[in-house]
Amino acid sequence: MKFSILSDAFGEMEQTRKRTELTGILVRLFEKTPQENIAKIVYMLQGMLRPGFEGVELGIAEKTAKRAIAKSSGAPASEVDRTYKKEGDLGAAAQKVLQSKTQSTLASQEITVERVYETLLKIAGLSGSRSQDLKVRHISSLLNDADATESKFILKLLLRTLRLGIAENTIMDALAAAYAGSKESRPVLEAAYNVSSDLGRVAETVAALGIDGVAAFDLEVNSPIRPMLADRVKSEADALKKMGVSFSAEYKLDGERVQIHIGGGRVKVFSRSNEEITSYYPDIVENIPPLIDAKEAILEGEAVAMTHDMTEFRPFQELMHRRRKYKVSQAVSEYPISVNFFDLLYVDSQSLLDDPYMARRKRLEKIVKHDGDGFSRCIKRVTVTSEDEISEFMEESVAAGCEGLMLKADDSPYQAGARGSHWLKLKREYKENLGDSLDLVVIGGFFGKGKRTGVYGTLLLATYEPDTDTYSSICKVGTGFSDEDLDRLYQILSPKVMLKRDARIQSGMEPDVWFVPELVIEIVTSEITLSPTHLSAMDAVRKGYGMALRFPKFTGRIREEKAAEDASTSEEVITLYRGQVKTAAGDAD
Ligand code: AMP
Secondary structure, three states, X not given: OEHHHHHHHHHHHHOOOOHHHHHHHHHHHHHOOOHHHHHHHHHHHOOOOOOHHHOOOOOOOHHHHHHHHHHHHOOOHHHHHHHHHHHOOHHHHXXXXXXXXXXXXXXXXXXXXXXXXXXXXXHHOOOOOOHHHHHHHHHHHHHHHOOHHHHHHHHHHHHOOOOOOOOHHHHHHHHHHHHOOOHHHHHHHHHHHHHHOOHHHHHHHHHHHHHHHHHOOOOOXXXXXXXXXXXXXXXXXXXXXXXXXXXXXXXXXXXXXXXXXXXXXXXXXXXXXXXXXXXXXXXXXXHHHHHEOOOOEEEEEEEEEEOOOOOOEOOHHHHHHHOOOOOHHHHHHHOOEEEEEEEEEEEOOEEOOOOOHHHHHHHHHHHEOOOOOOOEEEXXXXXXXXXXXXXHHHHHHHHOOOOEEEEEOOOOOOOOOOEEEEEEEEEHHHHOOOOEEEEXXXXXXXXXXXXXXXXXXXXXXXXXXXXXXXXXXXXXXXXXXXXXXXXXHHHHHHHHEEOOOOOOEEOOOOXXXXXXXXXXXXXXXXXXXXXOOOOEOOOOOOOOOEEEEEOOEEEEEEOOOOOHHHOOEHHHHHHHHHHHHHHHHHHHO
């Protein structure tokens, strides 16, 4: 398959943000794609080469890209730099530089999707001292045979700047339309994606076997399942209204969600965003299998940092010390954890996803063996039937160092990948009038002054809009940061600086620098207001107005375990705003 078919589609997609048009372009692209290439193309559309949990990192440094452009075009490095500054994007710069050279006379071999994909995969696999030279060689060999537009998109793929604004739902709509007759079949694809976390495999299957092939998808040990998520409620009364007469309440612990797969002689740990994080938790790999009374199992729990005597929970941040490549064993002994199970999705060849929560919980309690060292346990659960019972259990959980409660409908199946009202979270901050907490994406920074010279003193934050795959600004935040936080954030954010605003970022503000929208931090706010400057939830409550947070404060939590797509949405902010208006009206009575 000619790569130009794909790069032309990328070009068309760059010109539009409209979901229906994007879907149309994708349907036409899929119709021209031979079956064996569908998965490759779907991964590339997601900005990846393999499903996320395999950890194949697509990406090169800008320096490497510049060297490859110079090598292929014969242009001096200074010209590549100058064009880059003007264009603000290395892909576009490559297109310009290569266009102005007579590189077409060099083109010798047709460039295909297969060749580009294989080369990108080879580049992703290179490491070590000679790898930079080899990468340059691979890239320039592609650029030598590619035309200017193809070169632009090859570089955008490699630099991960191909931001077409296609949400996964749009890809699934297009797959359903192209291979299953209509968009109506999207839920079947979604269900398969939710249990496999592998959209390439879903695409390949629907292309080869049609919708029936996809309907037969089931979970597999070692393929992460997309996690079930919770809606938030602001009071015990709201919870009762949503849940009915009798339901379960569990402690909501403040750690990292871990999905543990045991089977085939291996243990794998996946994060909430389905990344494999086994290497950070050698203690889970070692200690958990003997504590589980099953040959194969997929369990979910919260890994929580503990005091050395294993009697008290420690703050979430302590856990992040484990997120390092080297000296993991030192981090493991310095920062002990406990694993607190709350769900069982699969056990010995049997999927429990469709079983009611209570049945899964009972099975879980049966297979988690009692552990004298306090390393693992089932999260505490009770049945509640009234506001008072919820309040009482809430007090108990807060006293035990938890964030609040999770409320779960006893008859609900496990809804992989979905946020719904079968699981609700009731957080402590409502009790203590701390305001609402939100997980927001850092999109921009303002340089600090005075004591904060040399770091970003204020950050610009955004909510995520899943439907459009965009980030809309909601506030600036400059309080709540310790000096240590500011240094750490500077280190994390500096490599994310971009010359121009990412096309997915929407903001009426101009920070000193824009960042690739990747980092999520937690803030609390005392009030949500309408704003003409911030664009989150634009027009949702009043035409011409978005939402802004008043007096936002950083809580000290950098949510490294969350992907930007897991950040709070404008939908959540609207719900909080409406709740606030209702409460204010109630107060006035
Ligand atoms: P949030 O990240 O605020 O949306 O809250 C949901 C998260 O709470 C989950 O992803 C888990 O990491 C965590 N959690 C803590 N305790 C529980 C529990 N008992 N059941 C489910 N999730 C829990």
